[in-house]
Amino acid sequence: MDQAPVWLRRRSTGVGRPAERSQEEVTAAAIELADLDGLVAVSMRGVAGRLGTGAASLYRYVSGRDDLLDLMIDEVAAGYELPPPTGPWLPGLVEVGRQARALMLRHPWLPELVLTRPVIGPHGVDLLEHVLALLADHPAAPARKLEAFAVMNATTAAFALNELGAAERPAHGAGDAVRAARPARAAGRPDAYLAHAMAAGGHPHLTAALAGMTPTAVNSGDRFESVLADVLTGLLGPA
Amino acid sequence: MDQAPVWLRRRSTGVGRPAERSQEEVTAAAIELADLDGLVAVSMRGVAGRLGTGAASLYRYVSGRDDLLDLMIDEVAAGYELPPPTGPWLPGLVEVGRQARALMLRHPWLPELVLTRPVIGPHGVDLLEHVLALLADHPAAPARKLEAFAVMNATTAAFALNELGAAERPAHGAGDAVRAARPARAAGRPDAYLAHAMAAGGHPHLTAALAGMTPTAVNSGDRFESVLADVLTGLLGPA
């Protein structure tokens, strides 16, 4: 018998010794820690230390580290500012994606978490409801809409992850906070081998493609919105 | 100063005591272990035990657990059977996606890994080369093609992850191997809270959508190929 989801577990009755902290406080502390030093810093002892308590006490509010991570996801999802779902669906969905990307850049640990654990808490449900409201007049079958929601989330998270990874490469400067937040990986990872493969030859199209890349620092926010719009149009037809 | 990528590190010279194992053997053992009991089972001691050696010996072949995970990804990517890139690009790309999904269902730990670490080893480079070859005559800018490659990977992995998660839910039967391979998460996760949110009301579009879902067990392979084709068409224009 496994546990009920985190979000509908017993909340404190009036009886017994009153709790000195709350699940929200624990979640908030975990998020601060993750923003500061990355997901690896979110250890039970670490979070407890930041709250000035013992590690074992956390298990009064959270049934384990996994639960805490789920709570972190949904807590950040509270940051969406969802306007009333009016107007055509495409701009509405792109706006959702824009906000999602912003949240992920603000919390560099989020993409990895969202991609890995397909959980929906209260705020996630609100978000899904909003997306479905935007698509209310769309003729596609409900299953197609859910697929679109899933693909949209995956695309956004993957895009943000790449952006964050790219920010690690410059030697110093703006990427420092991000580098601190994702300390596990060495710098310059993804293409480290790419360069060697090109030099070794045998991959003509690859060399051609990389040579033809304009190193102009395009606004990656614009790129993202363009990609997302294209993907959604492909899935749900032209607006 | 961080390390050079795993794939171009010093291989054994003829001098000194000969190695009793190889990087390939270590990688293979790790993959077997992951196929059997999930990623959590891939611990240094675990892998070493399966090879009948001590844990510390592995560090002669691999510079750490992270390297090992990277090697696992690329080793599985050796399983692609890439036909000569002829014909229109859309079917070619969908075929690549088809194979990717098959590999991920055969190795349930792969999606999570691919989504989380954007690494490209030798076989990953070959795959990218193949995709670019398929798109050689396509007029899009190289950067757009790389974006399409990335989105394609993310979509495929996310789709496979959802499929694997869904396979956990039935009480018994075919999902057992998968359940063993991803033991960390409780069963029936993603929608566990969804049901409650619906019952509580306040999410009309959600309830409507879930009610309108046909529970027909559609061939999810077909669904995947359809989604992928739509996404790619959206990104790269109609074939």
Place this chain on the structure above:
DNA sequence: CCCACTTCGGGAACACTGTTCGCGAACACT
């Protein structure tokens, strides 16, 4: 007022984890 009863806090312990050190063994070459 005191005594159940229930809940919370958290030190200590357990079973692990990844990783490093250092030493002895095993080979090739001179």
Place this chain on the structure above:
DNA sequence: AGTGTTCGCGAACAGTGTTCCCGAAGTGGG
């Protein structure tokens, strides 16, 4: 036989998530 270099790996270290269990801190009943 000696030297240089590599490999194998037991032991140790610092850290992890989680459970036990006991004392503290409250509330409600007699």
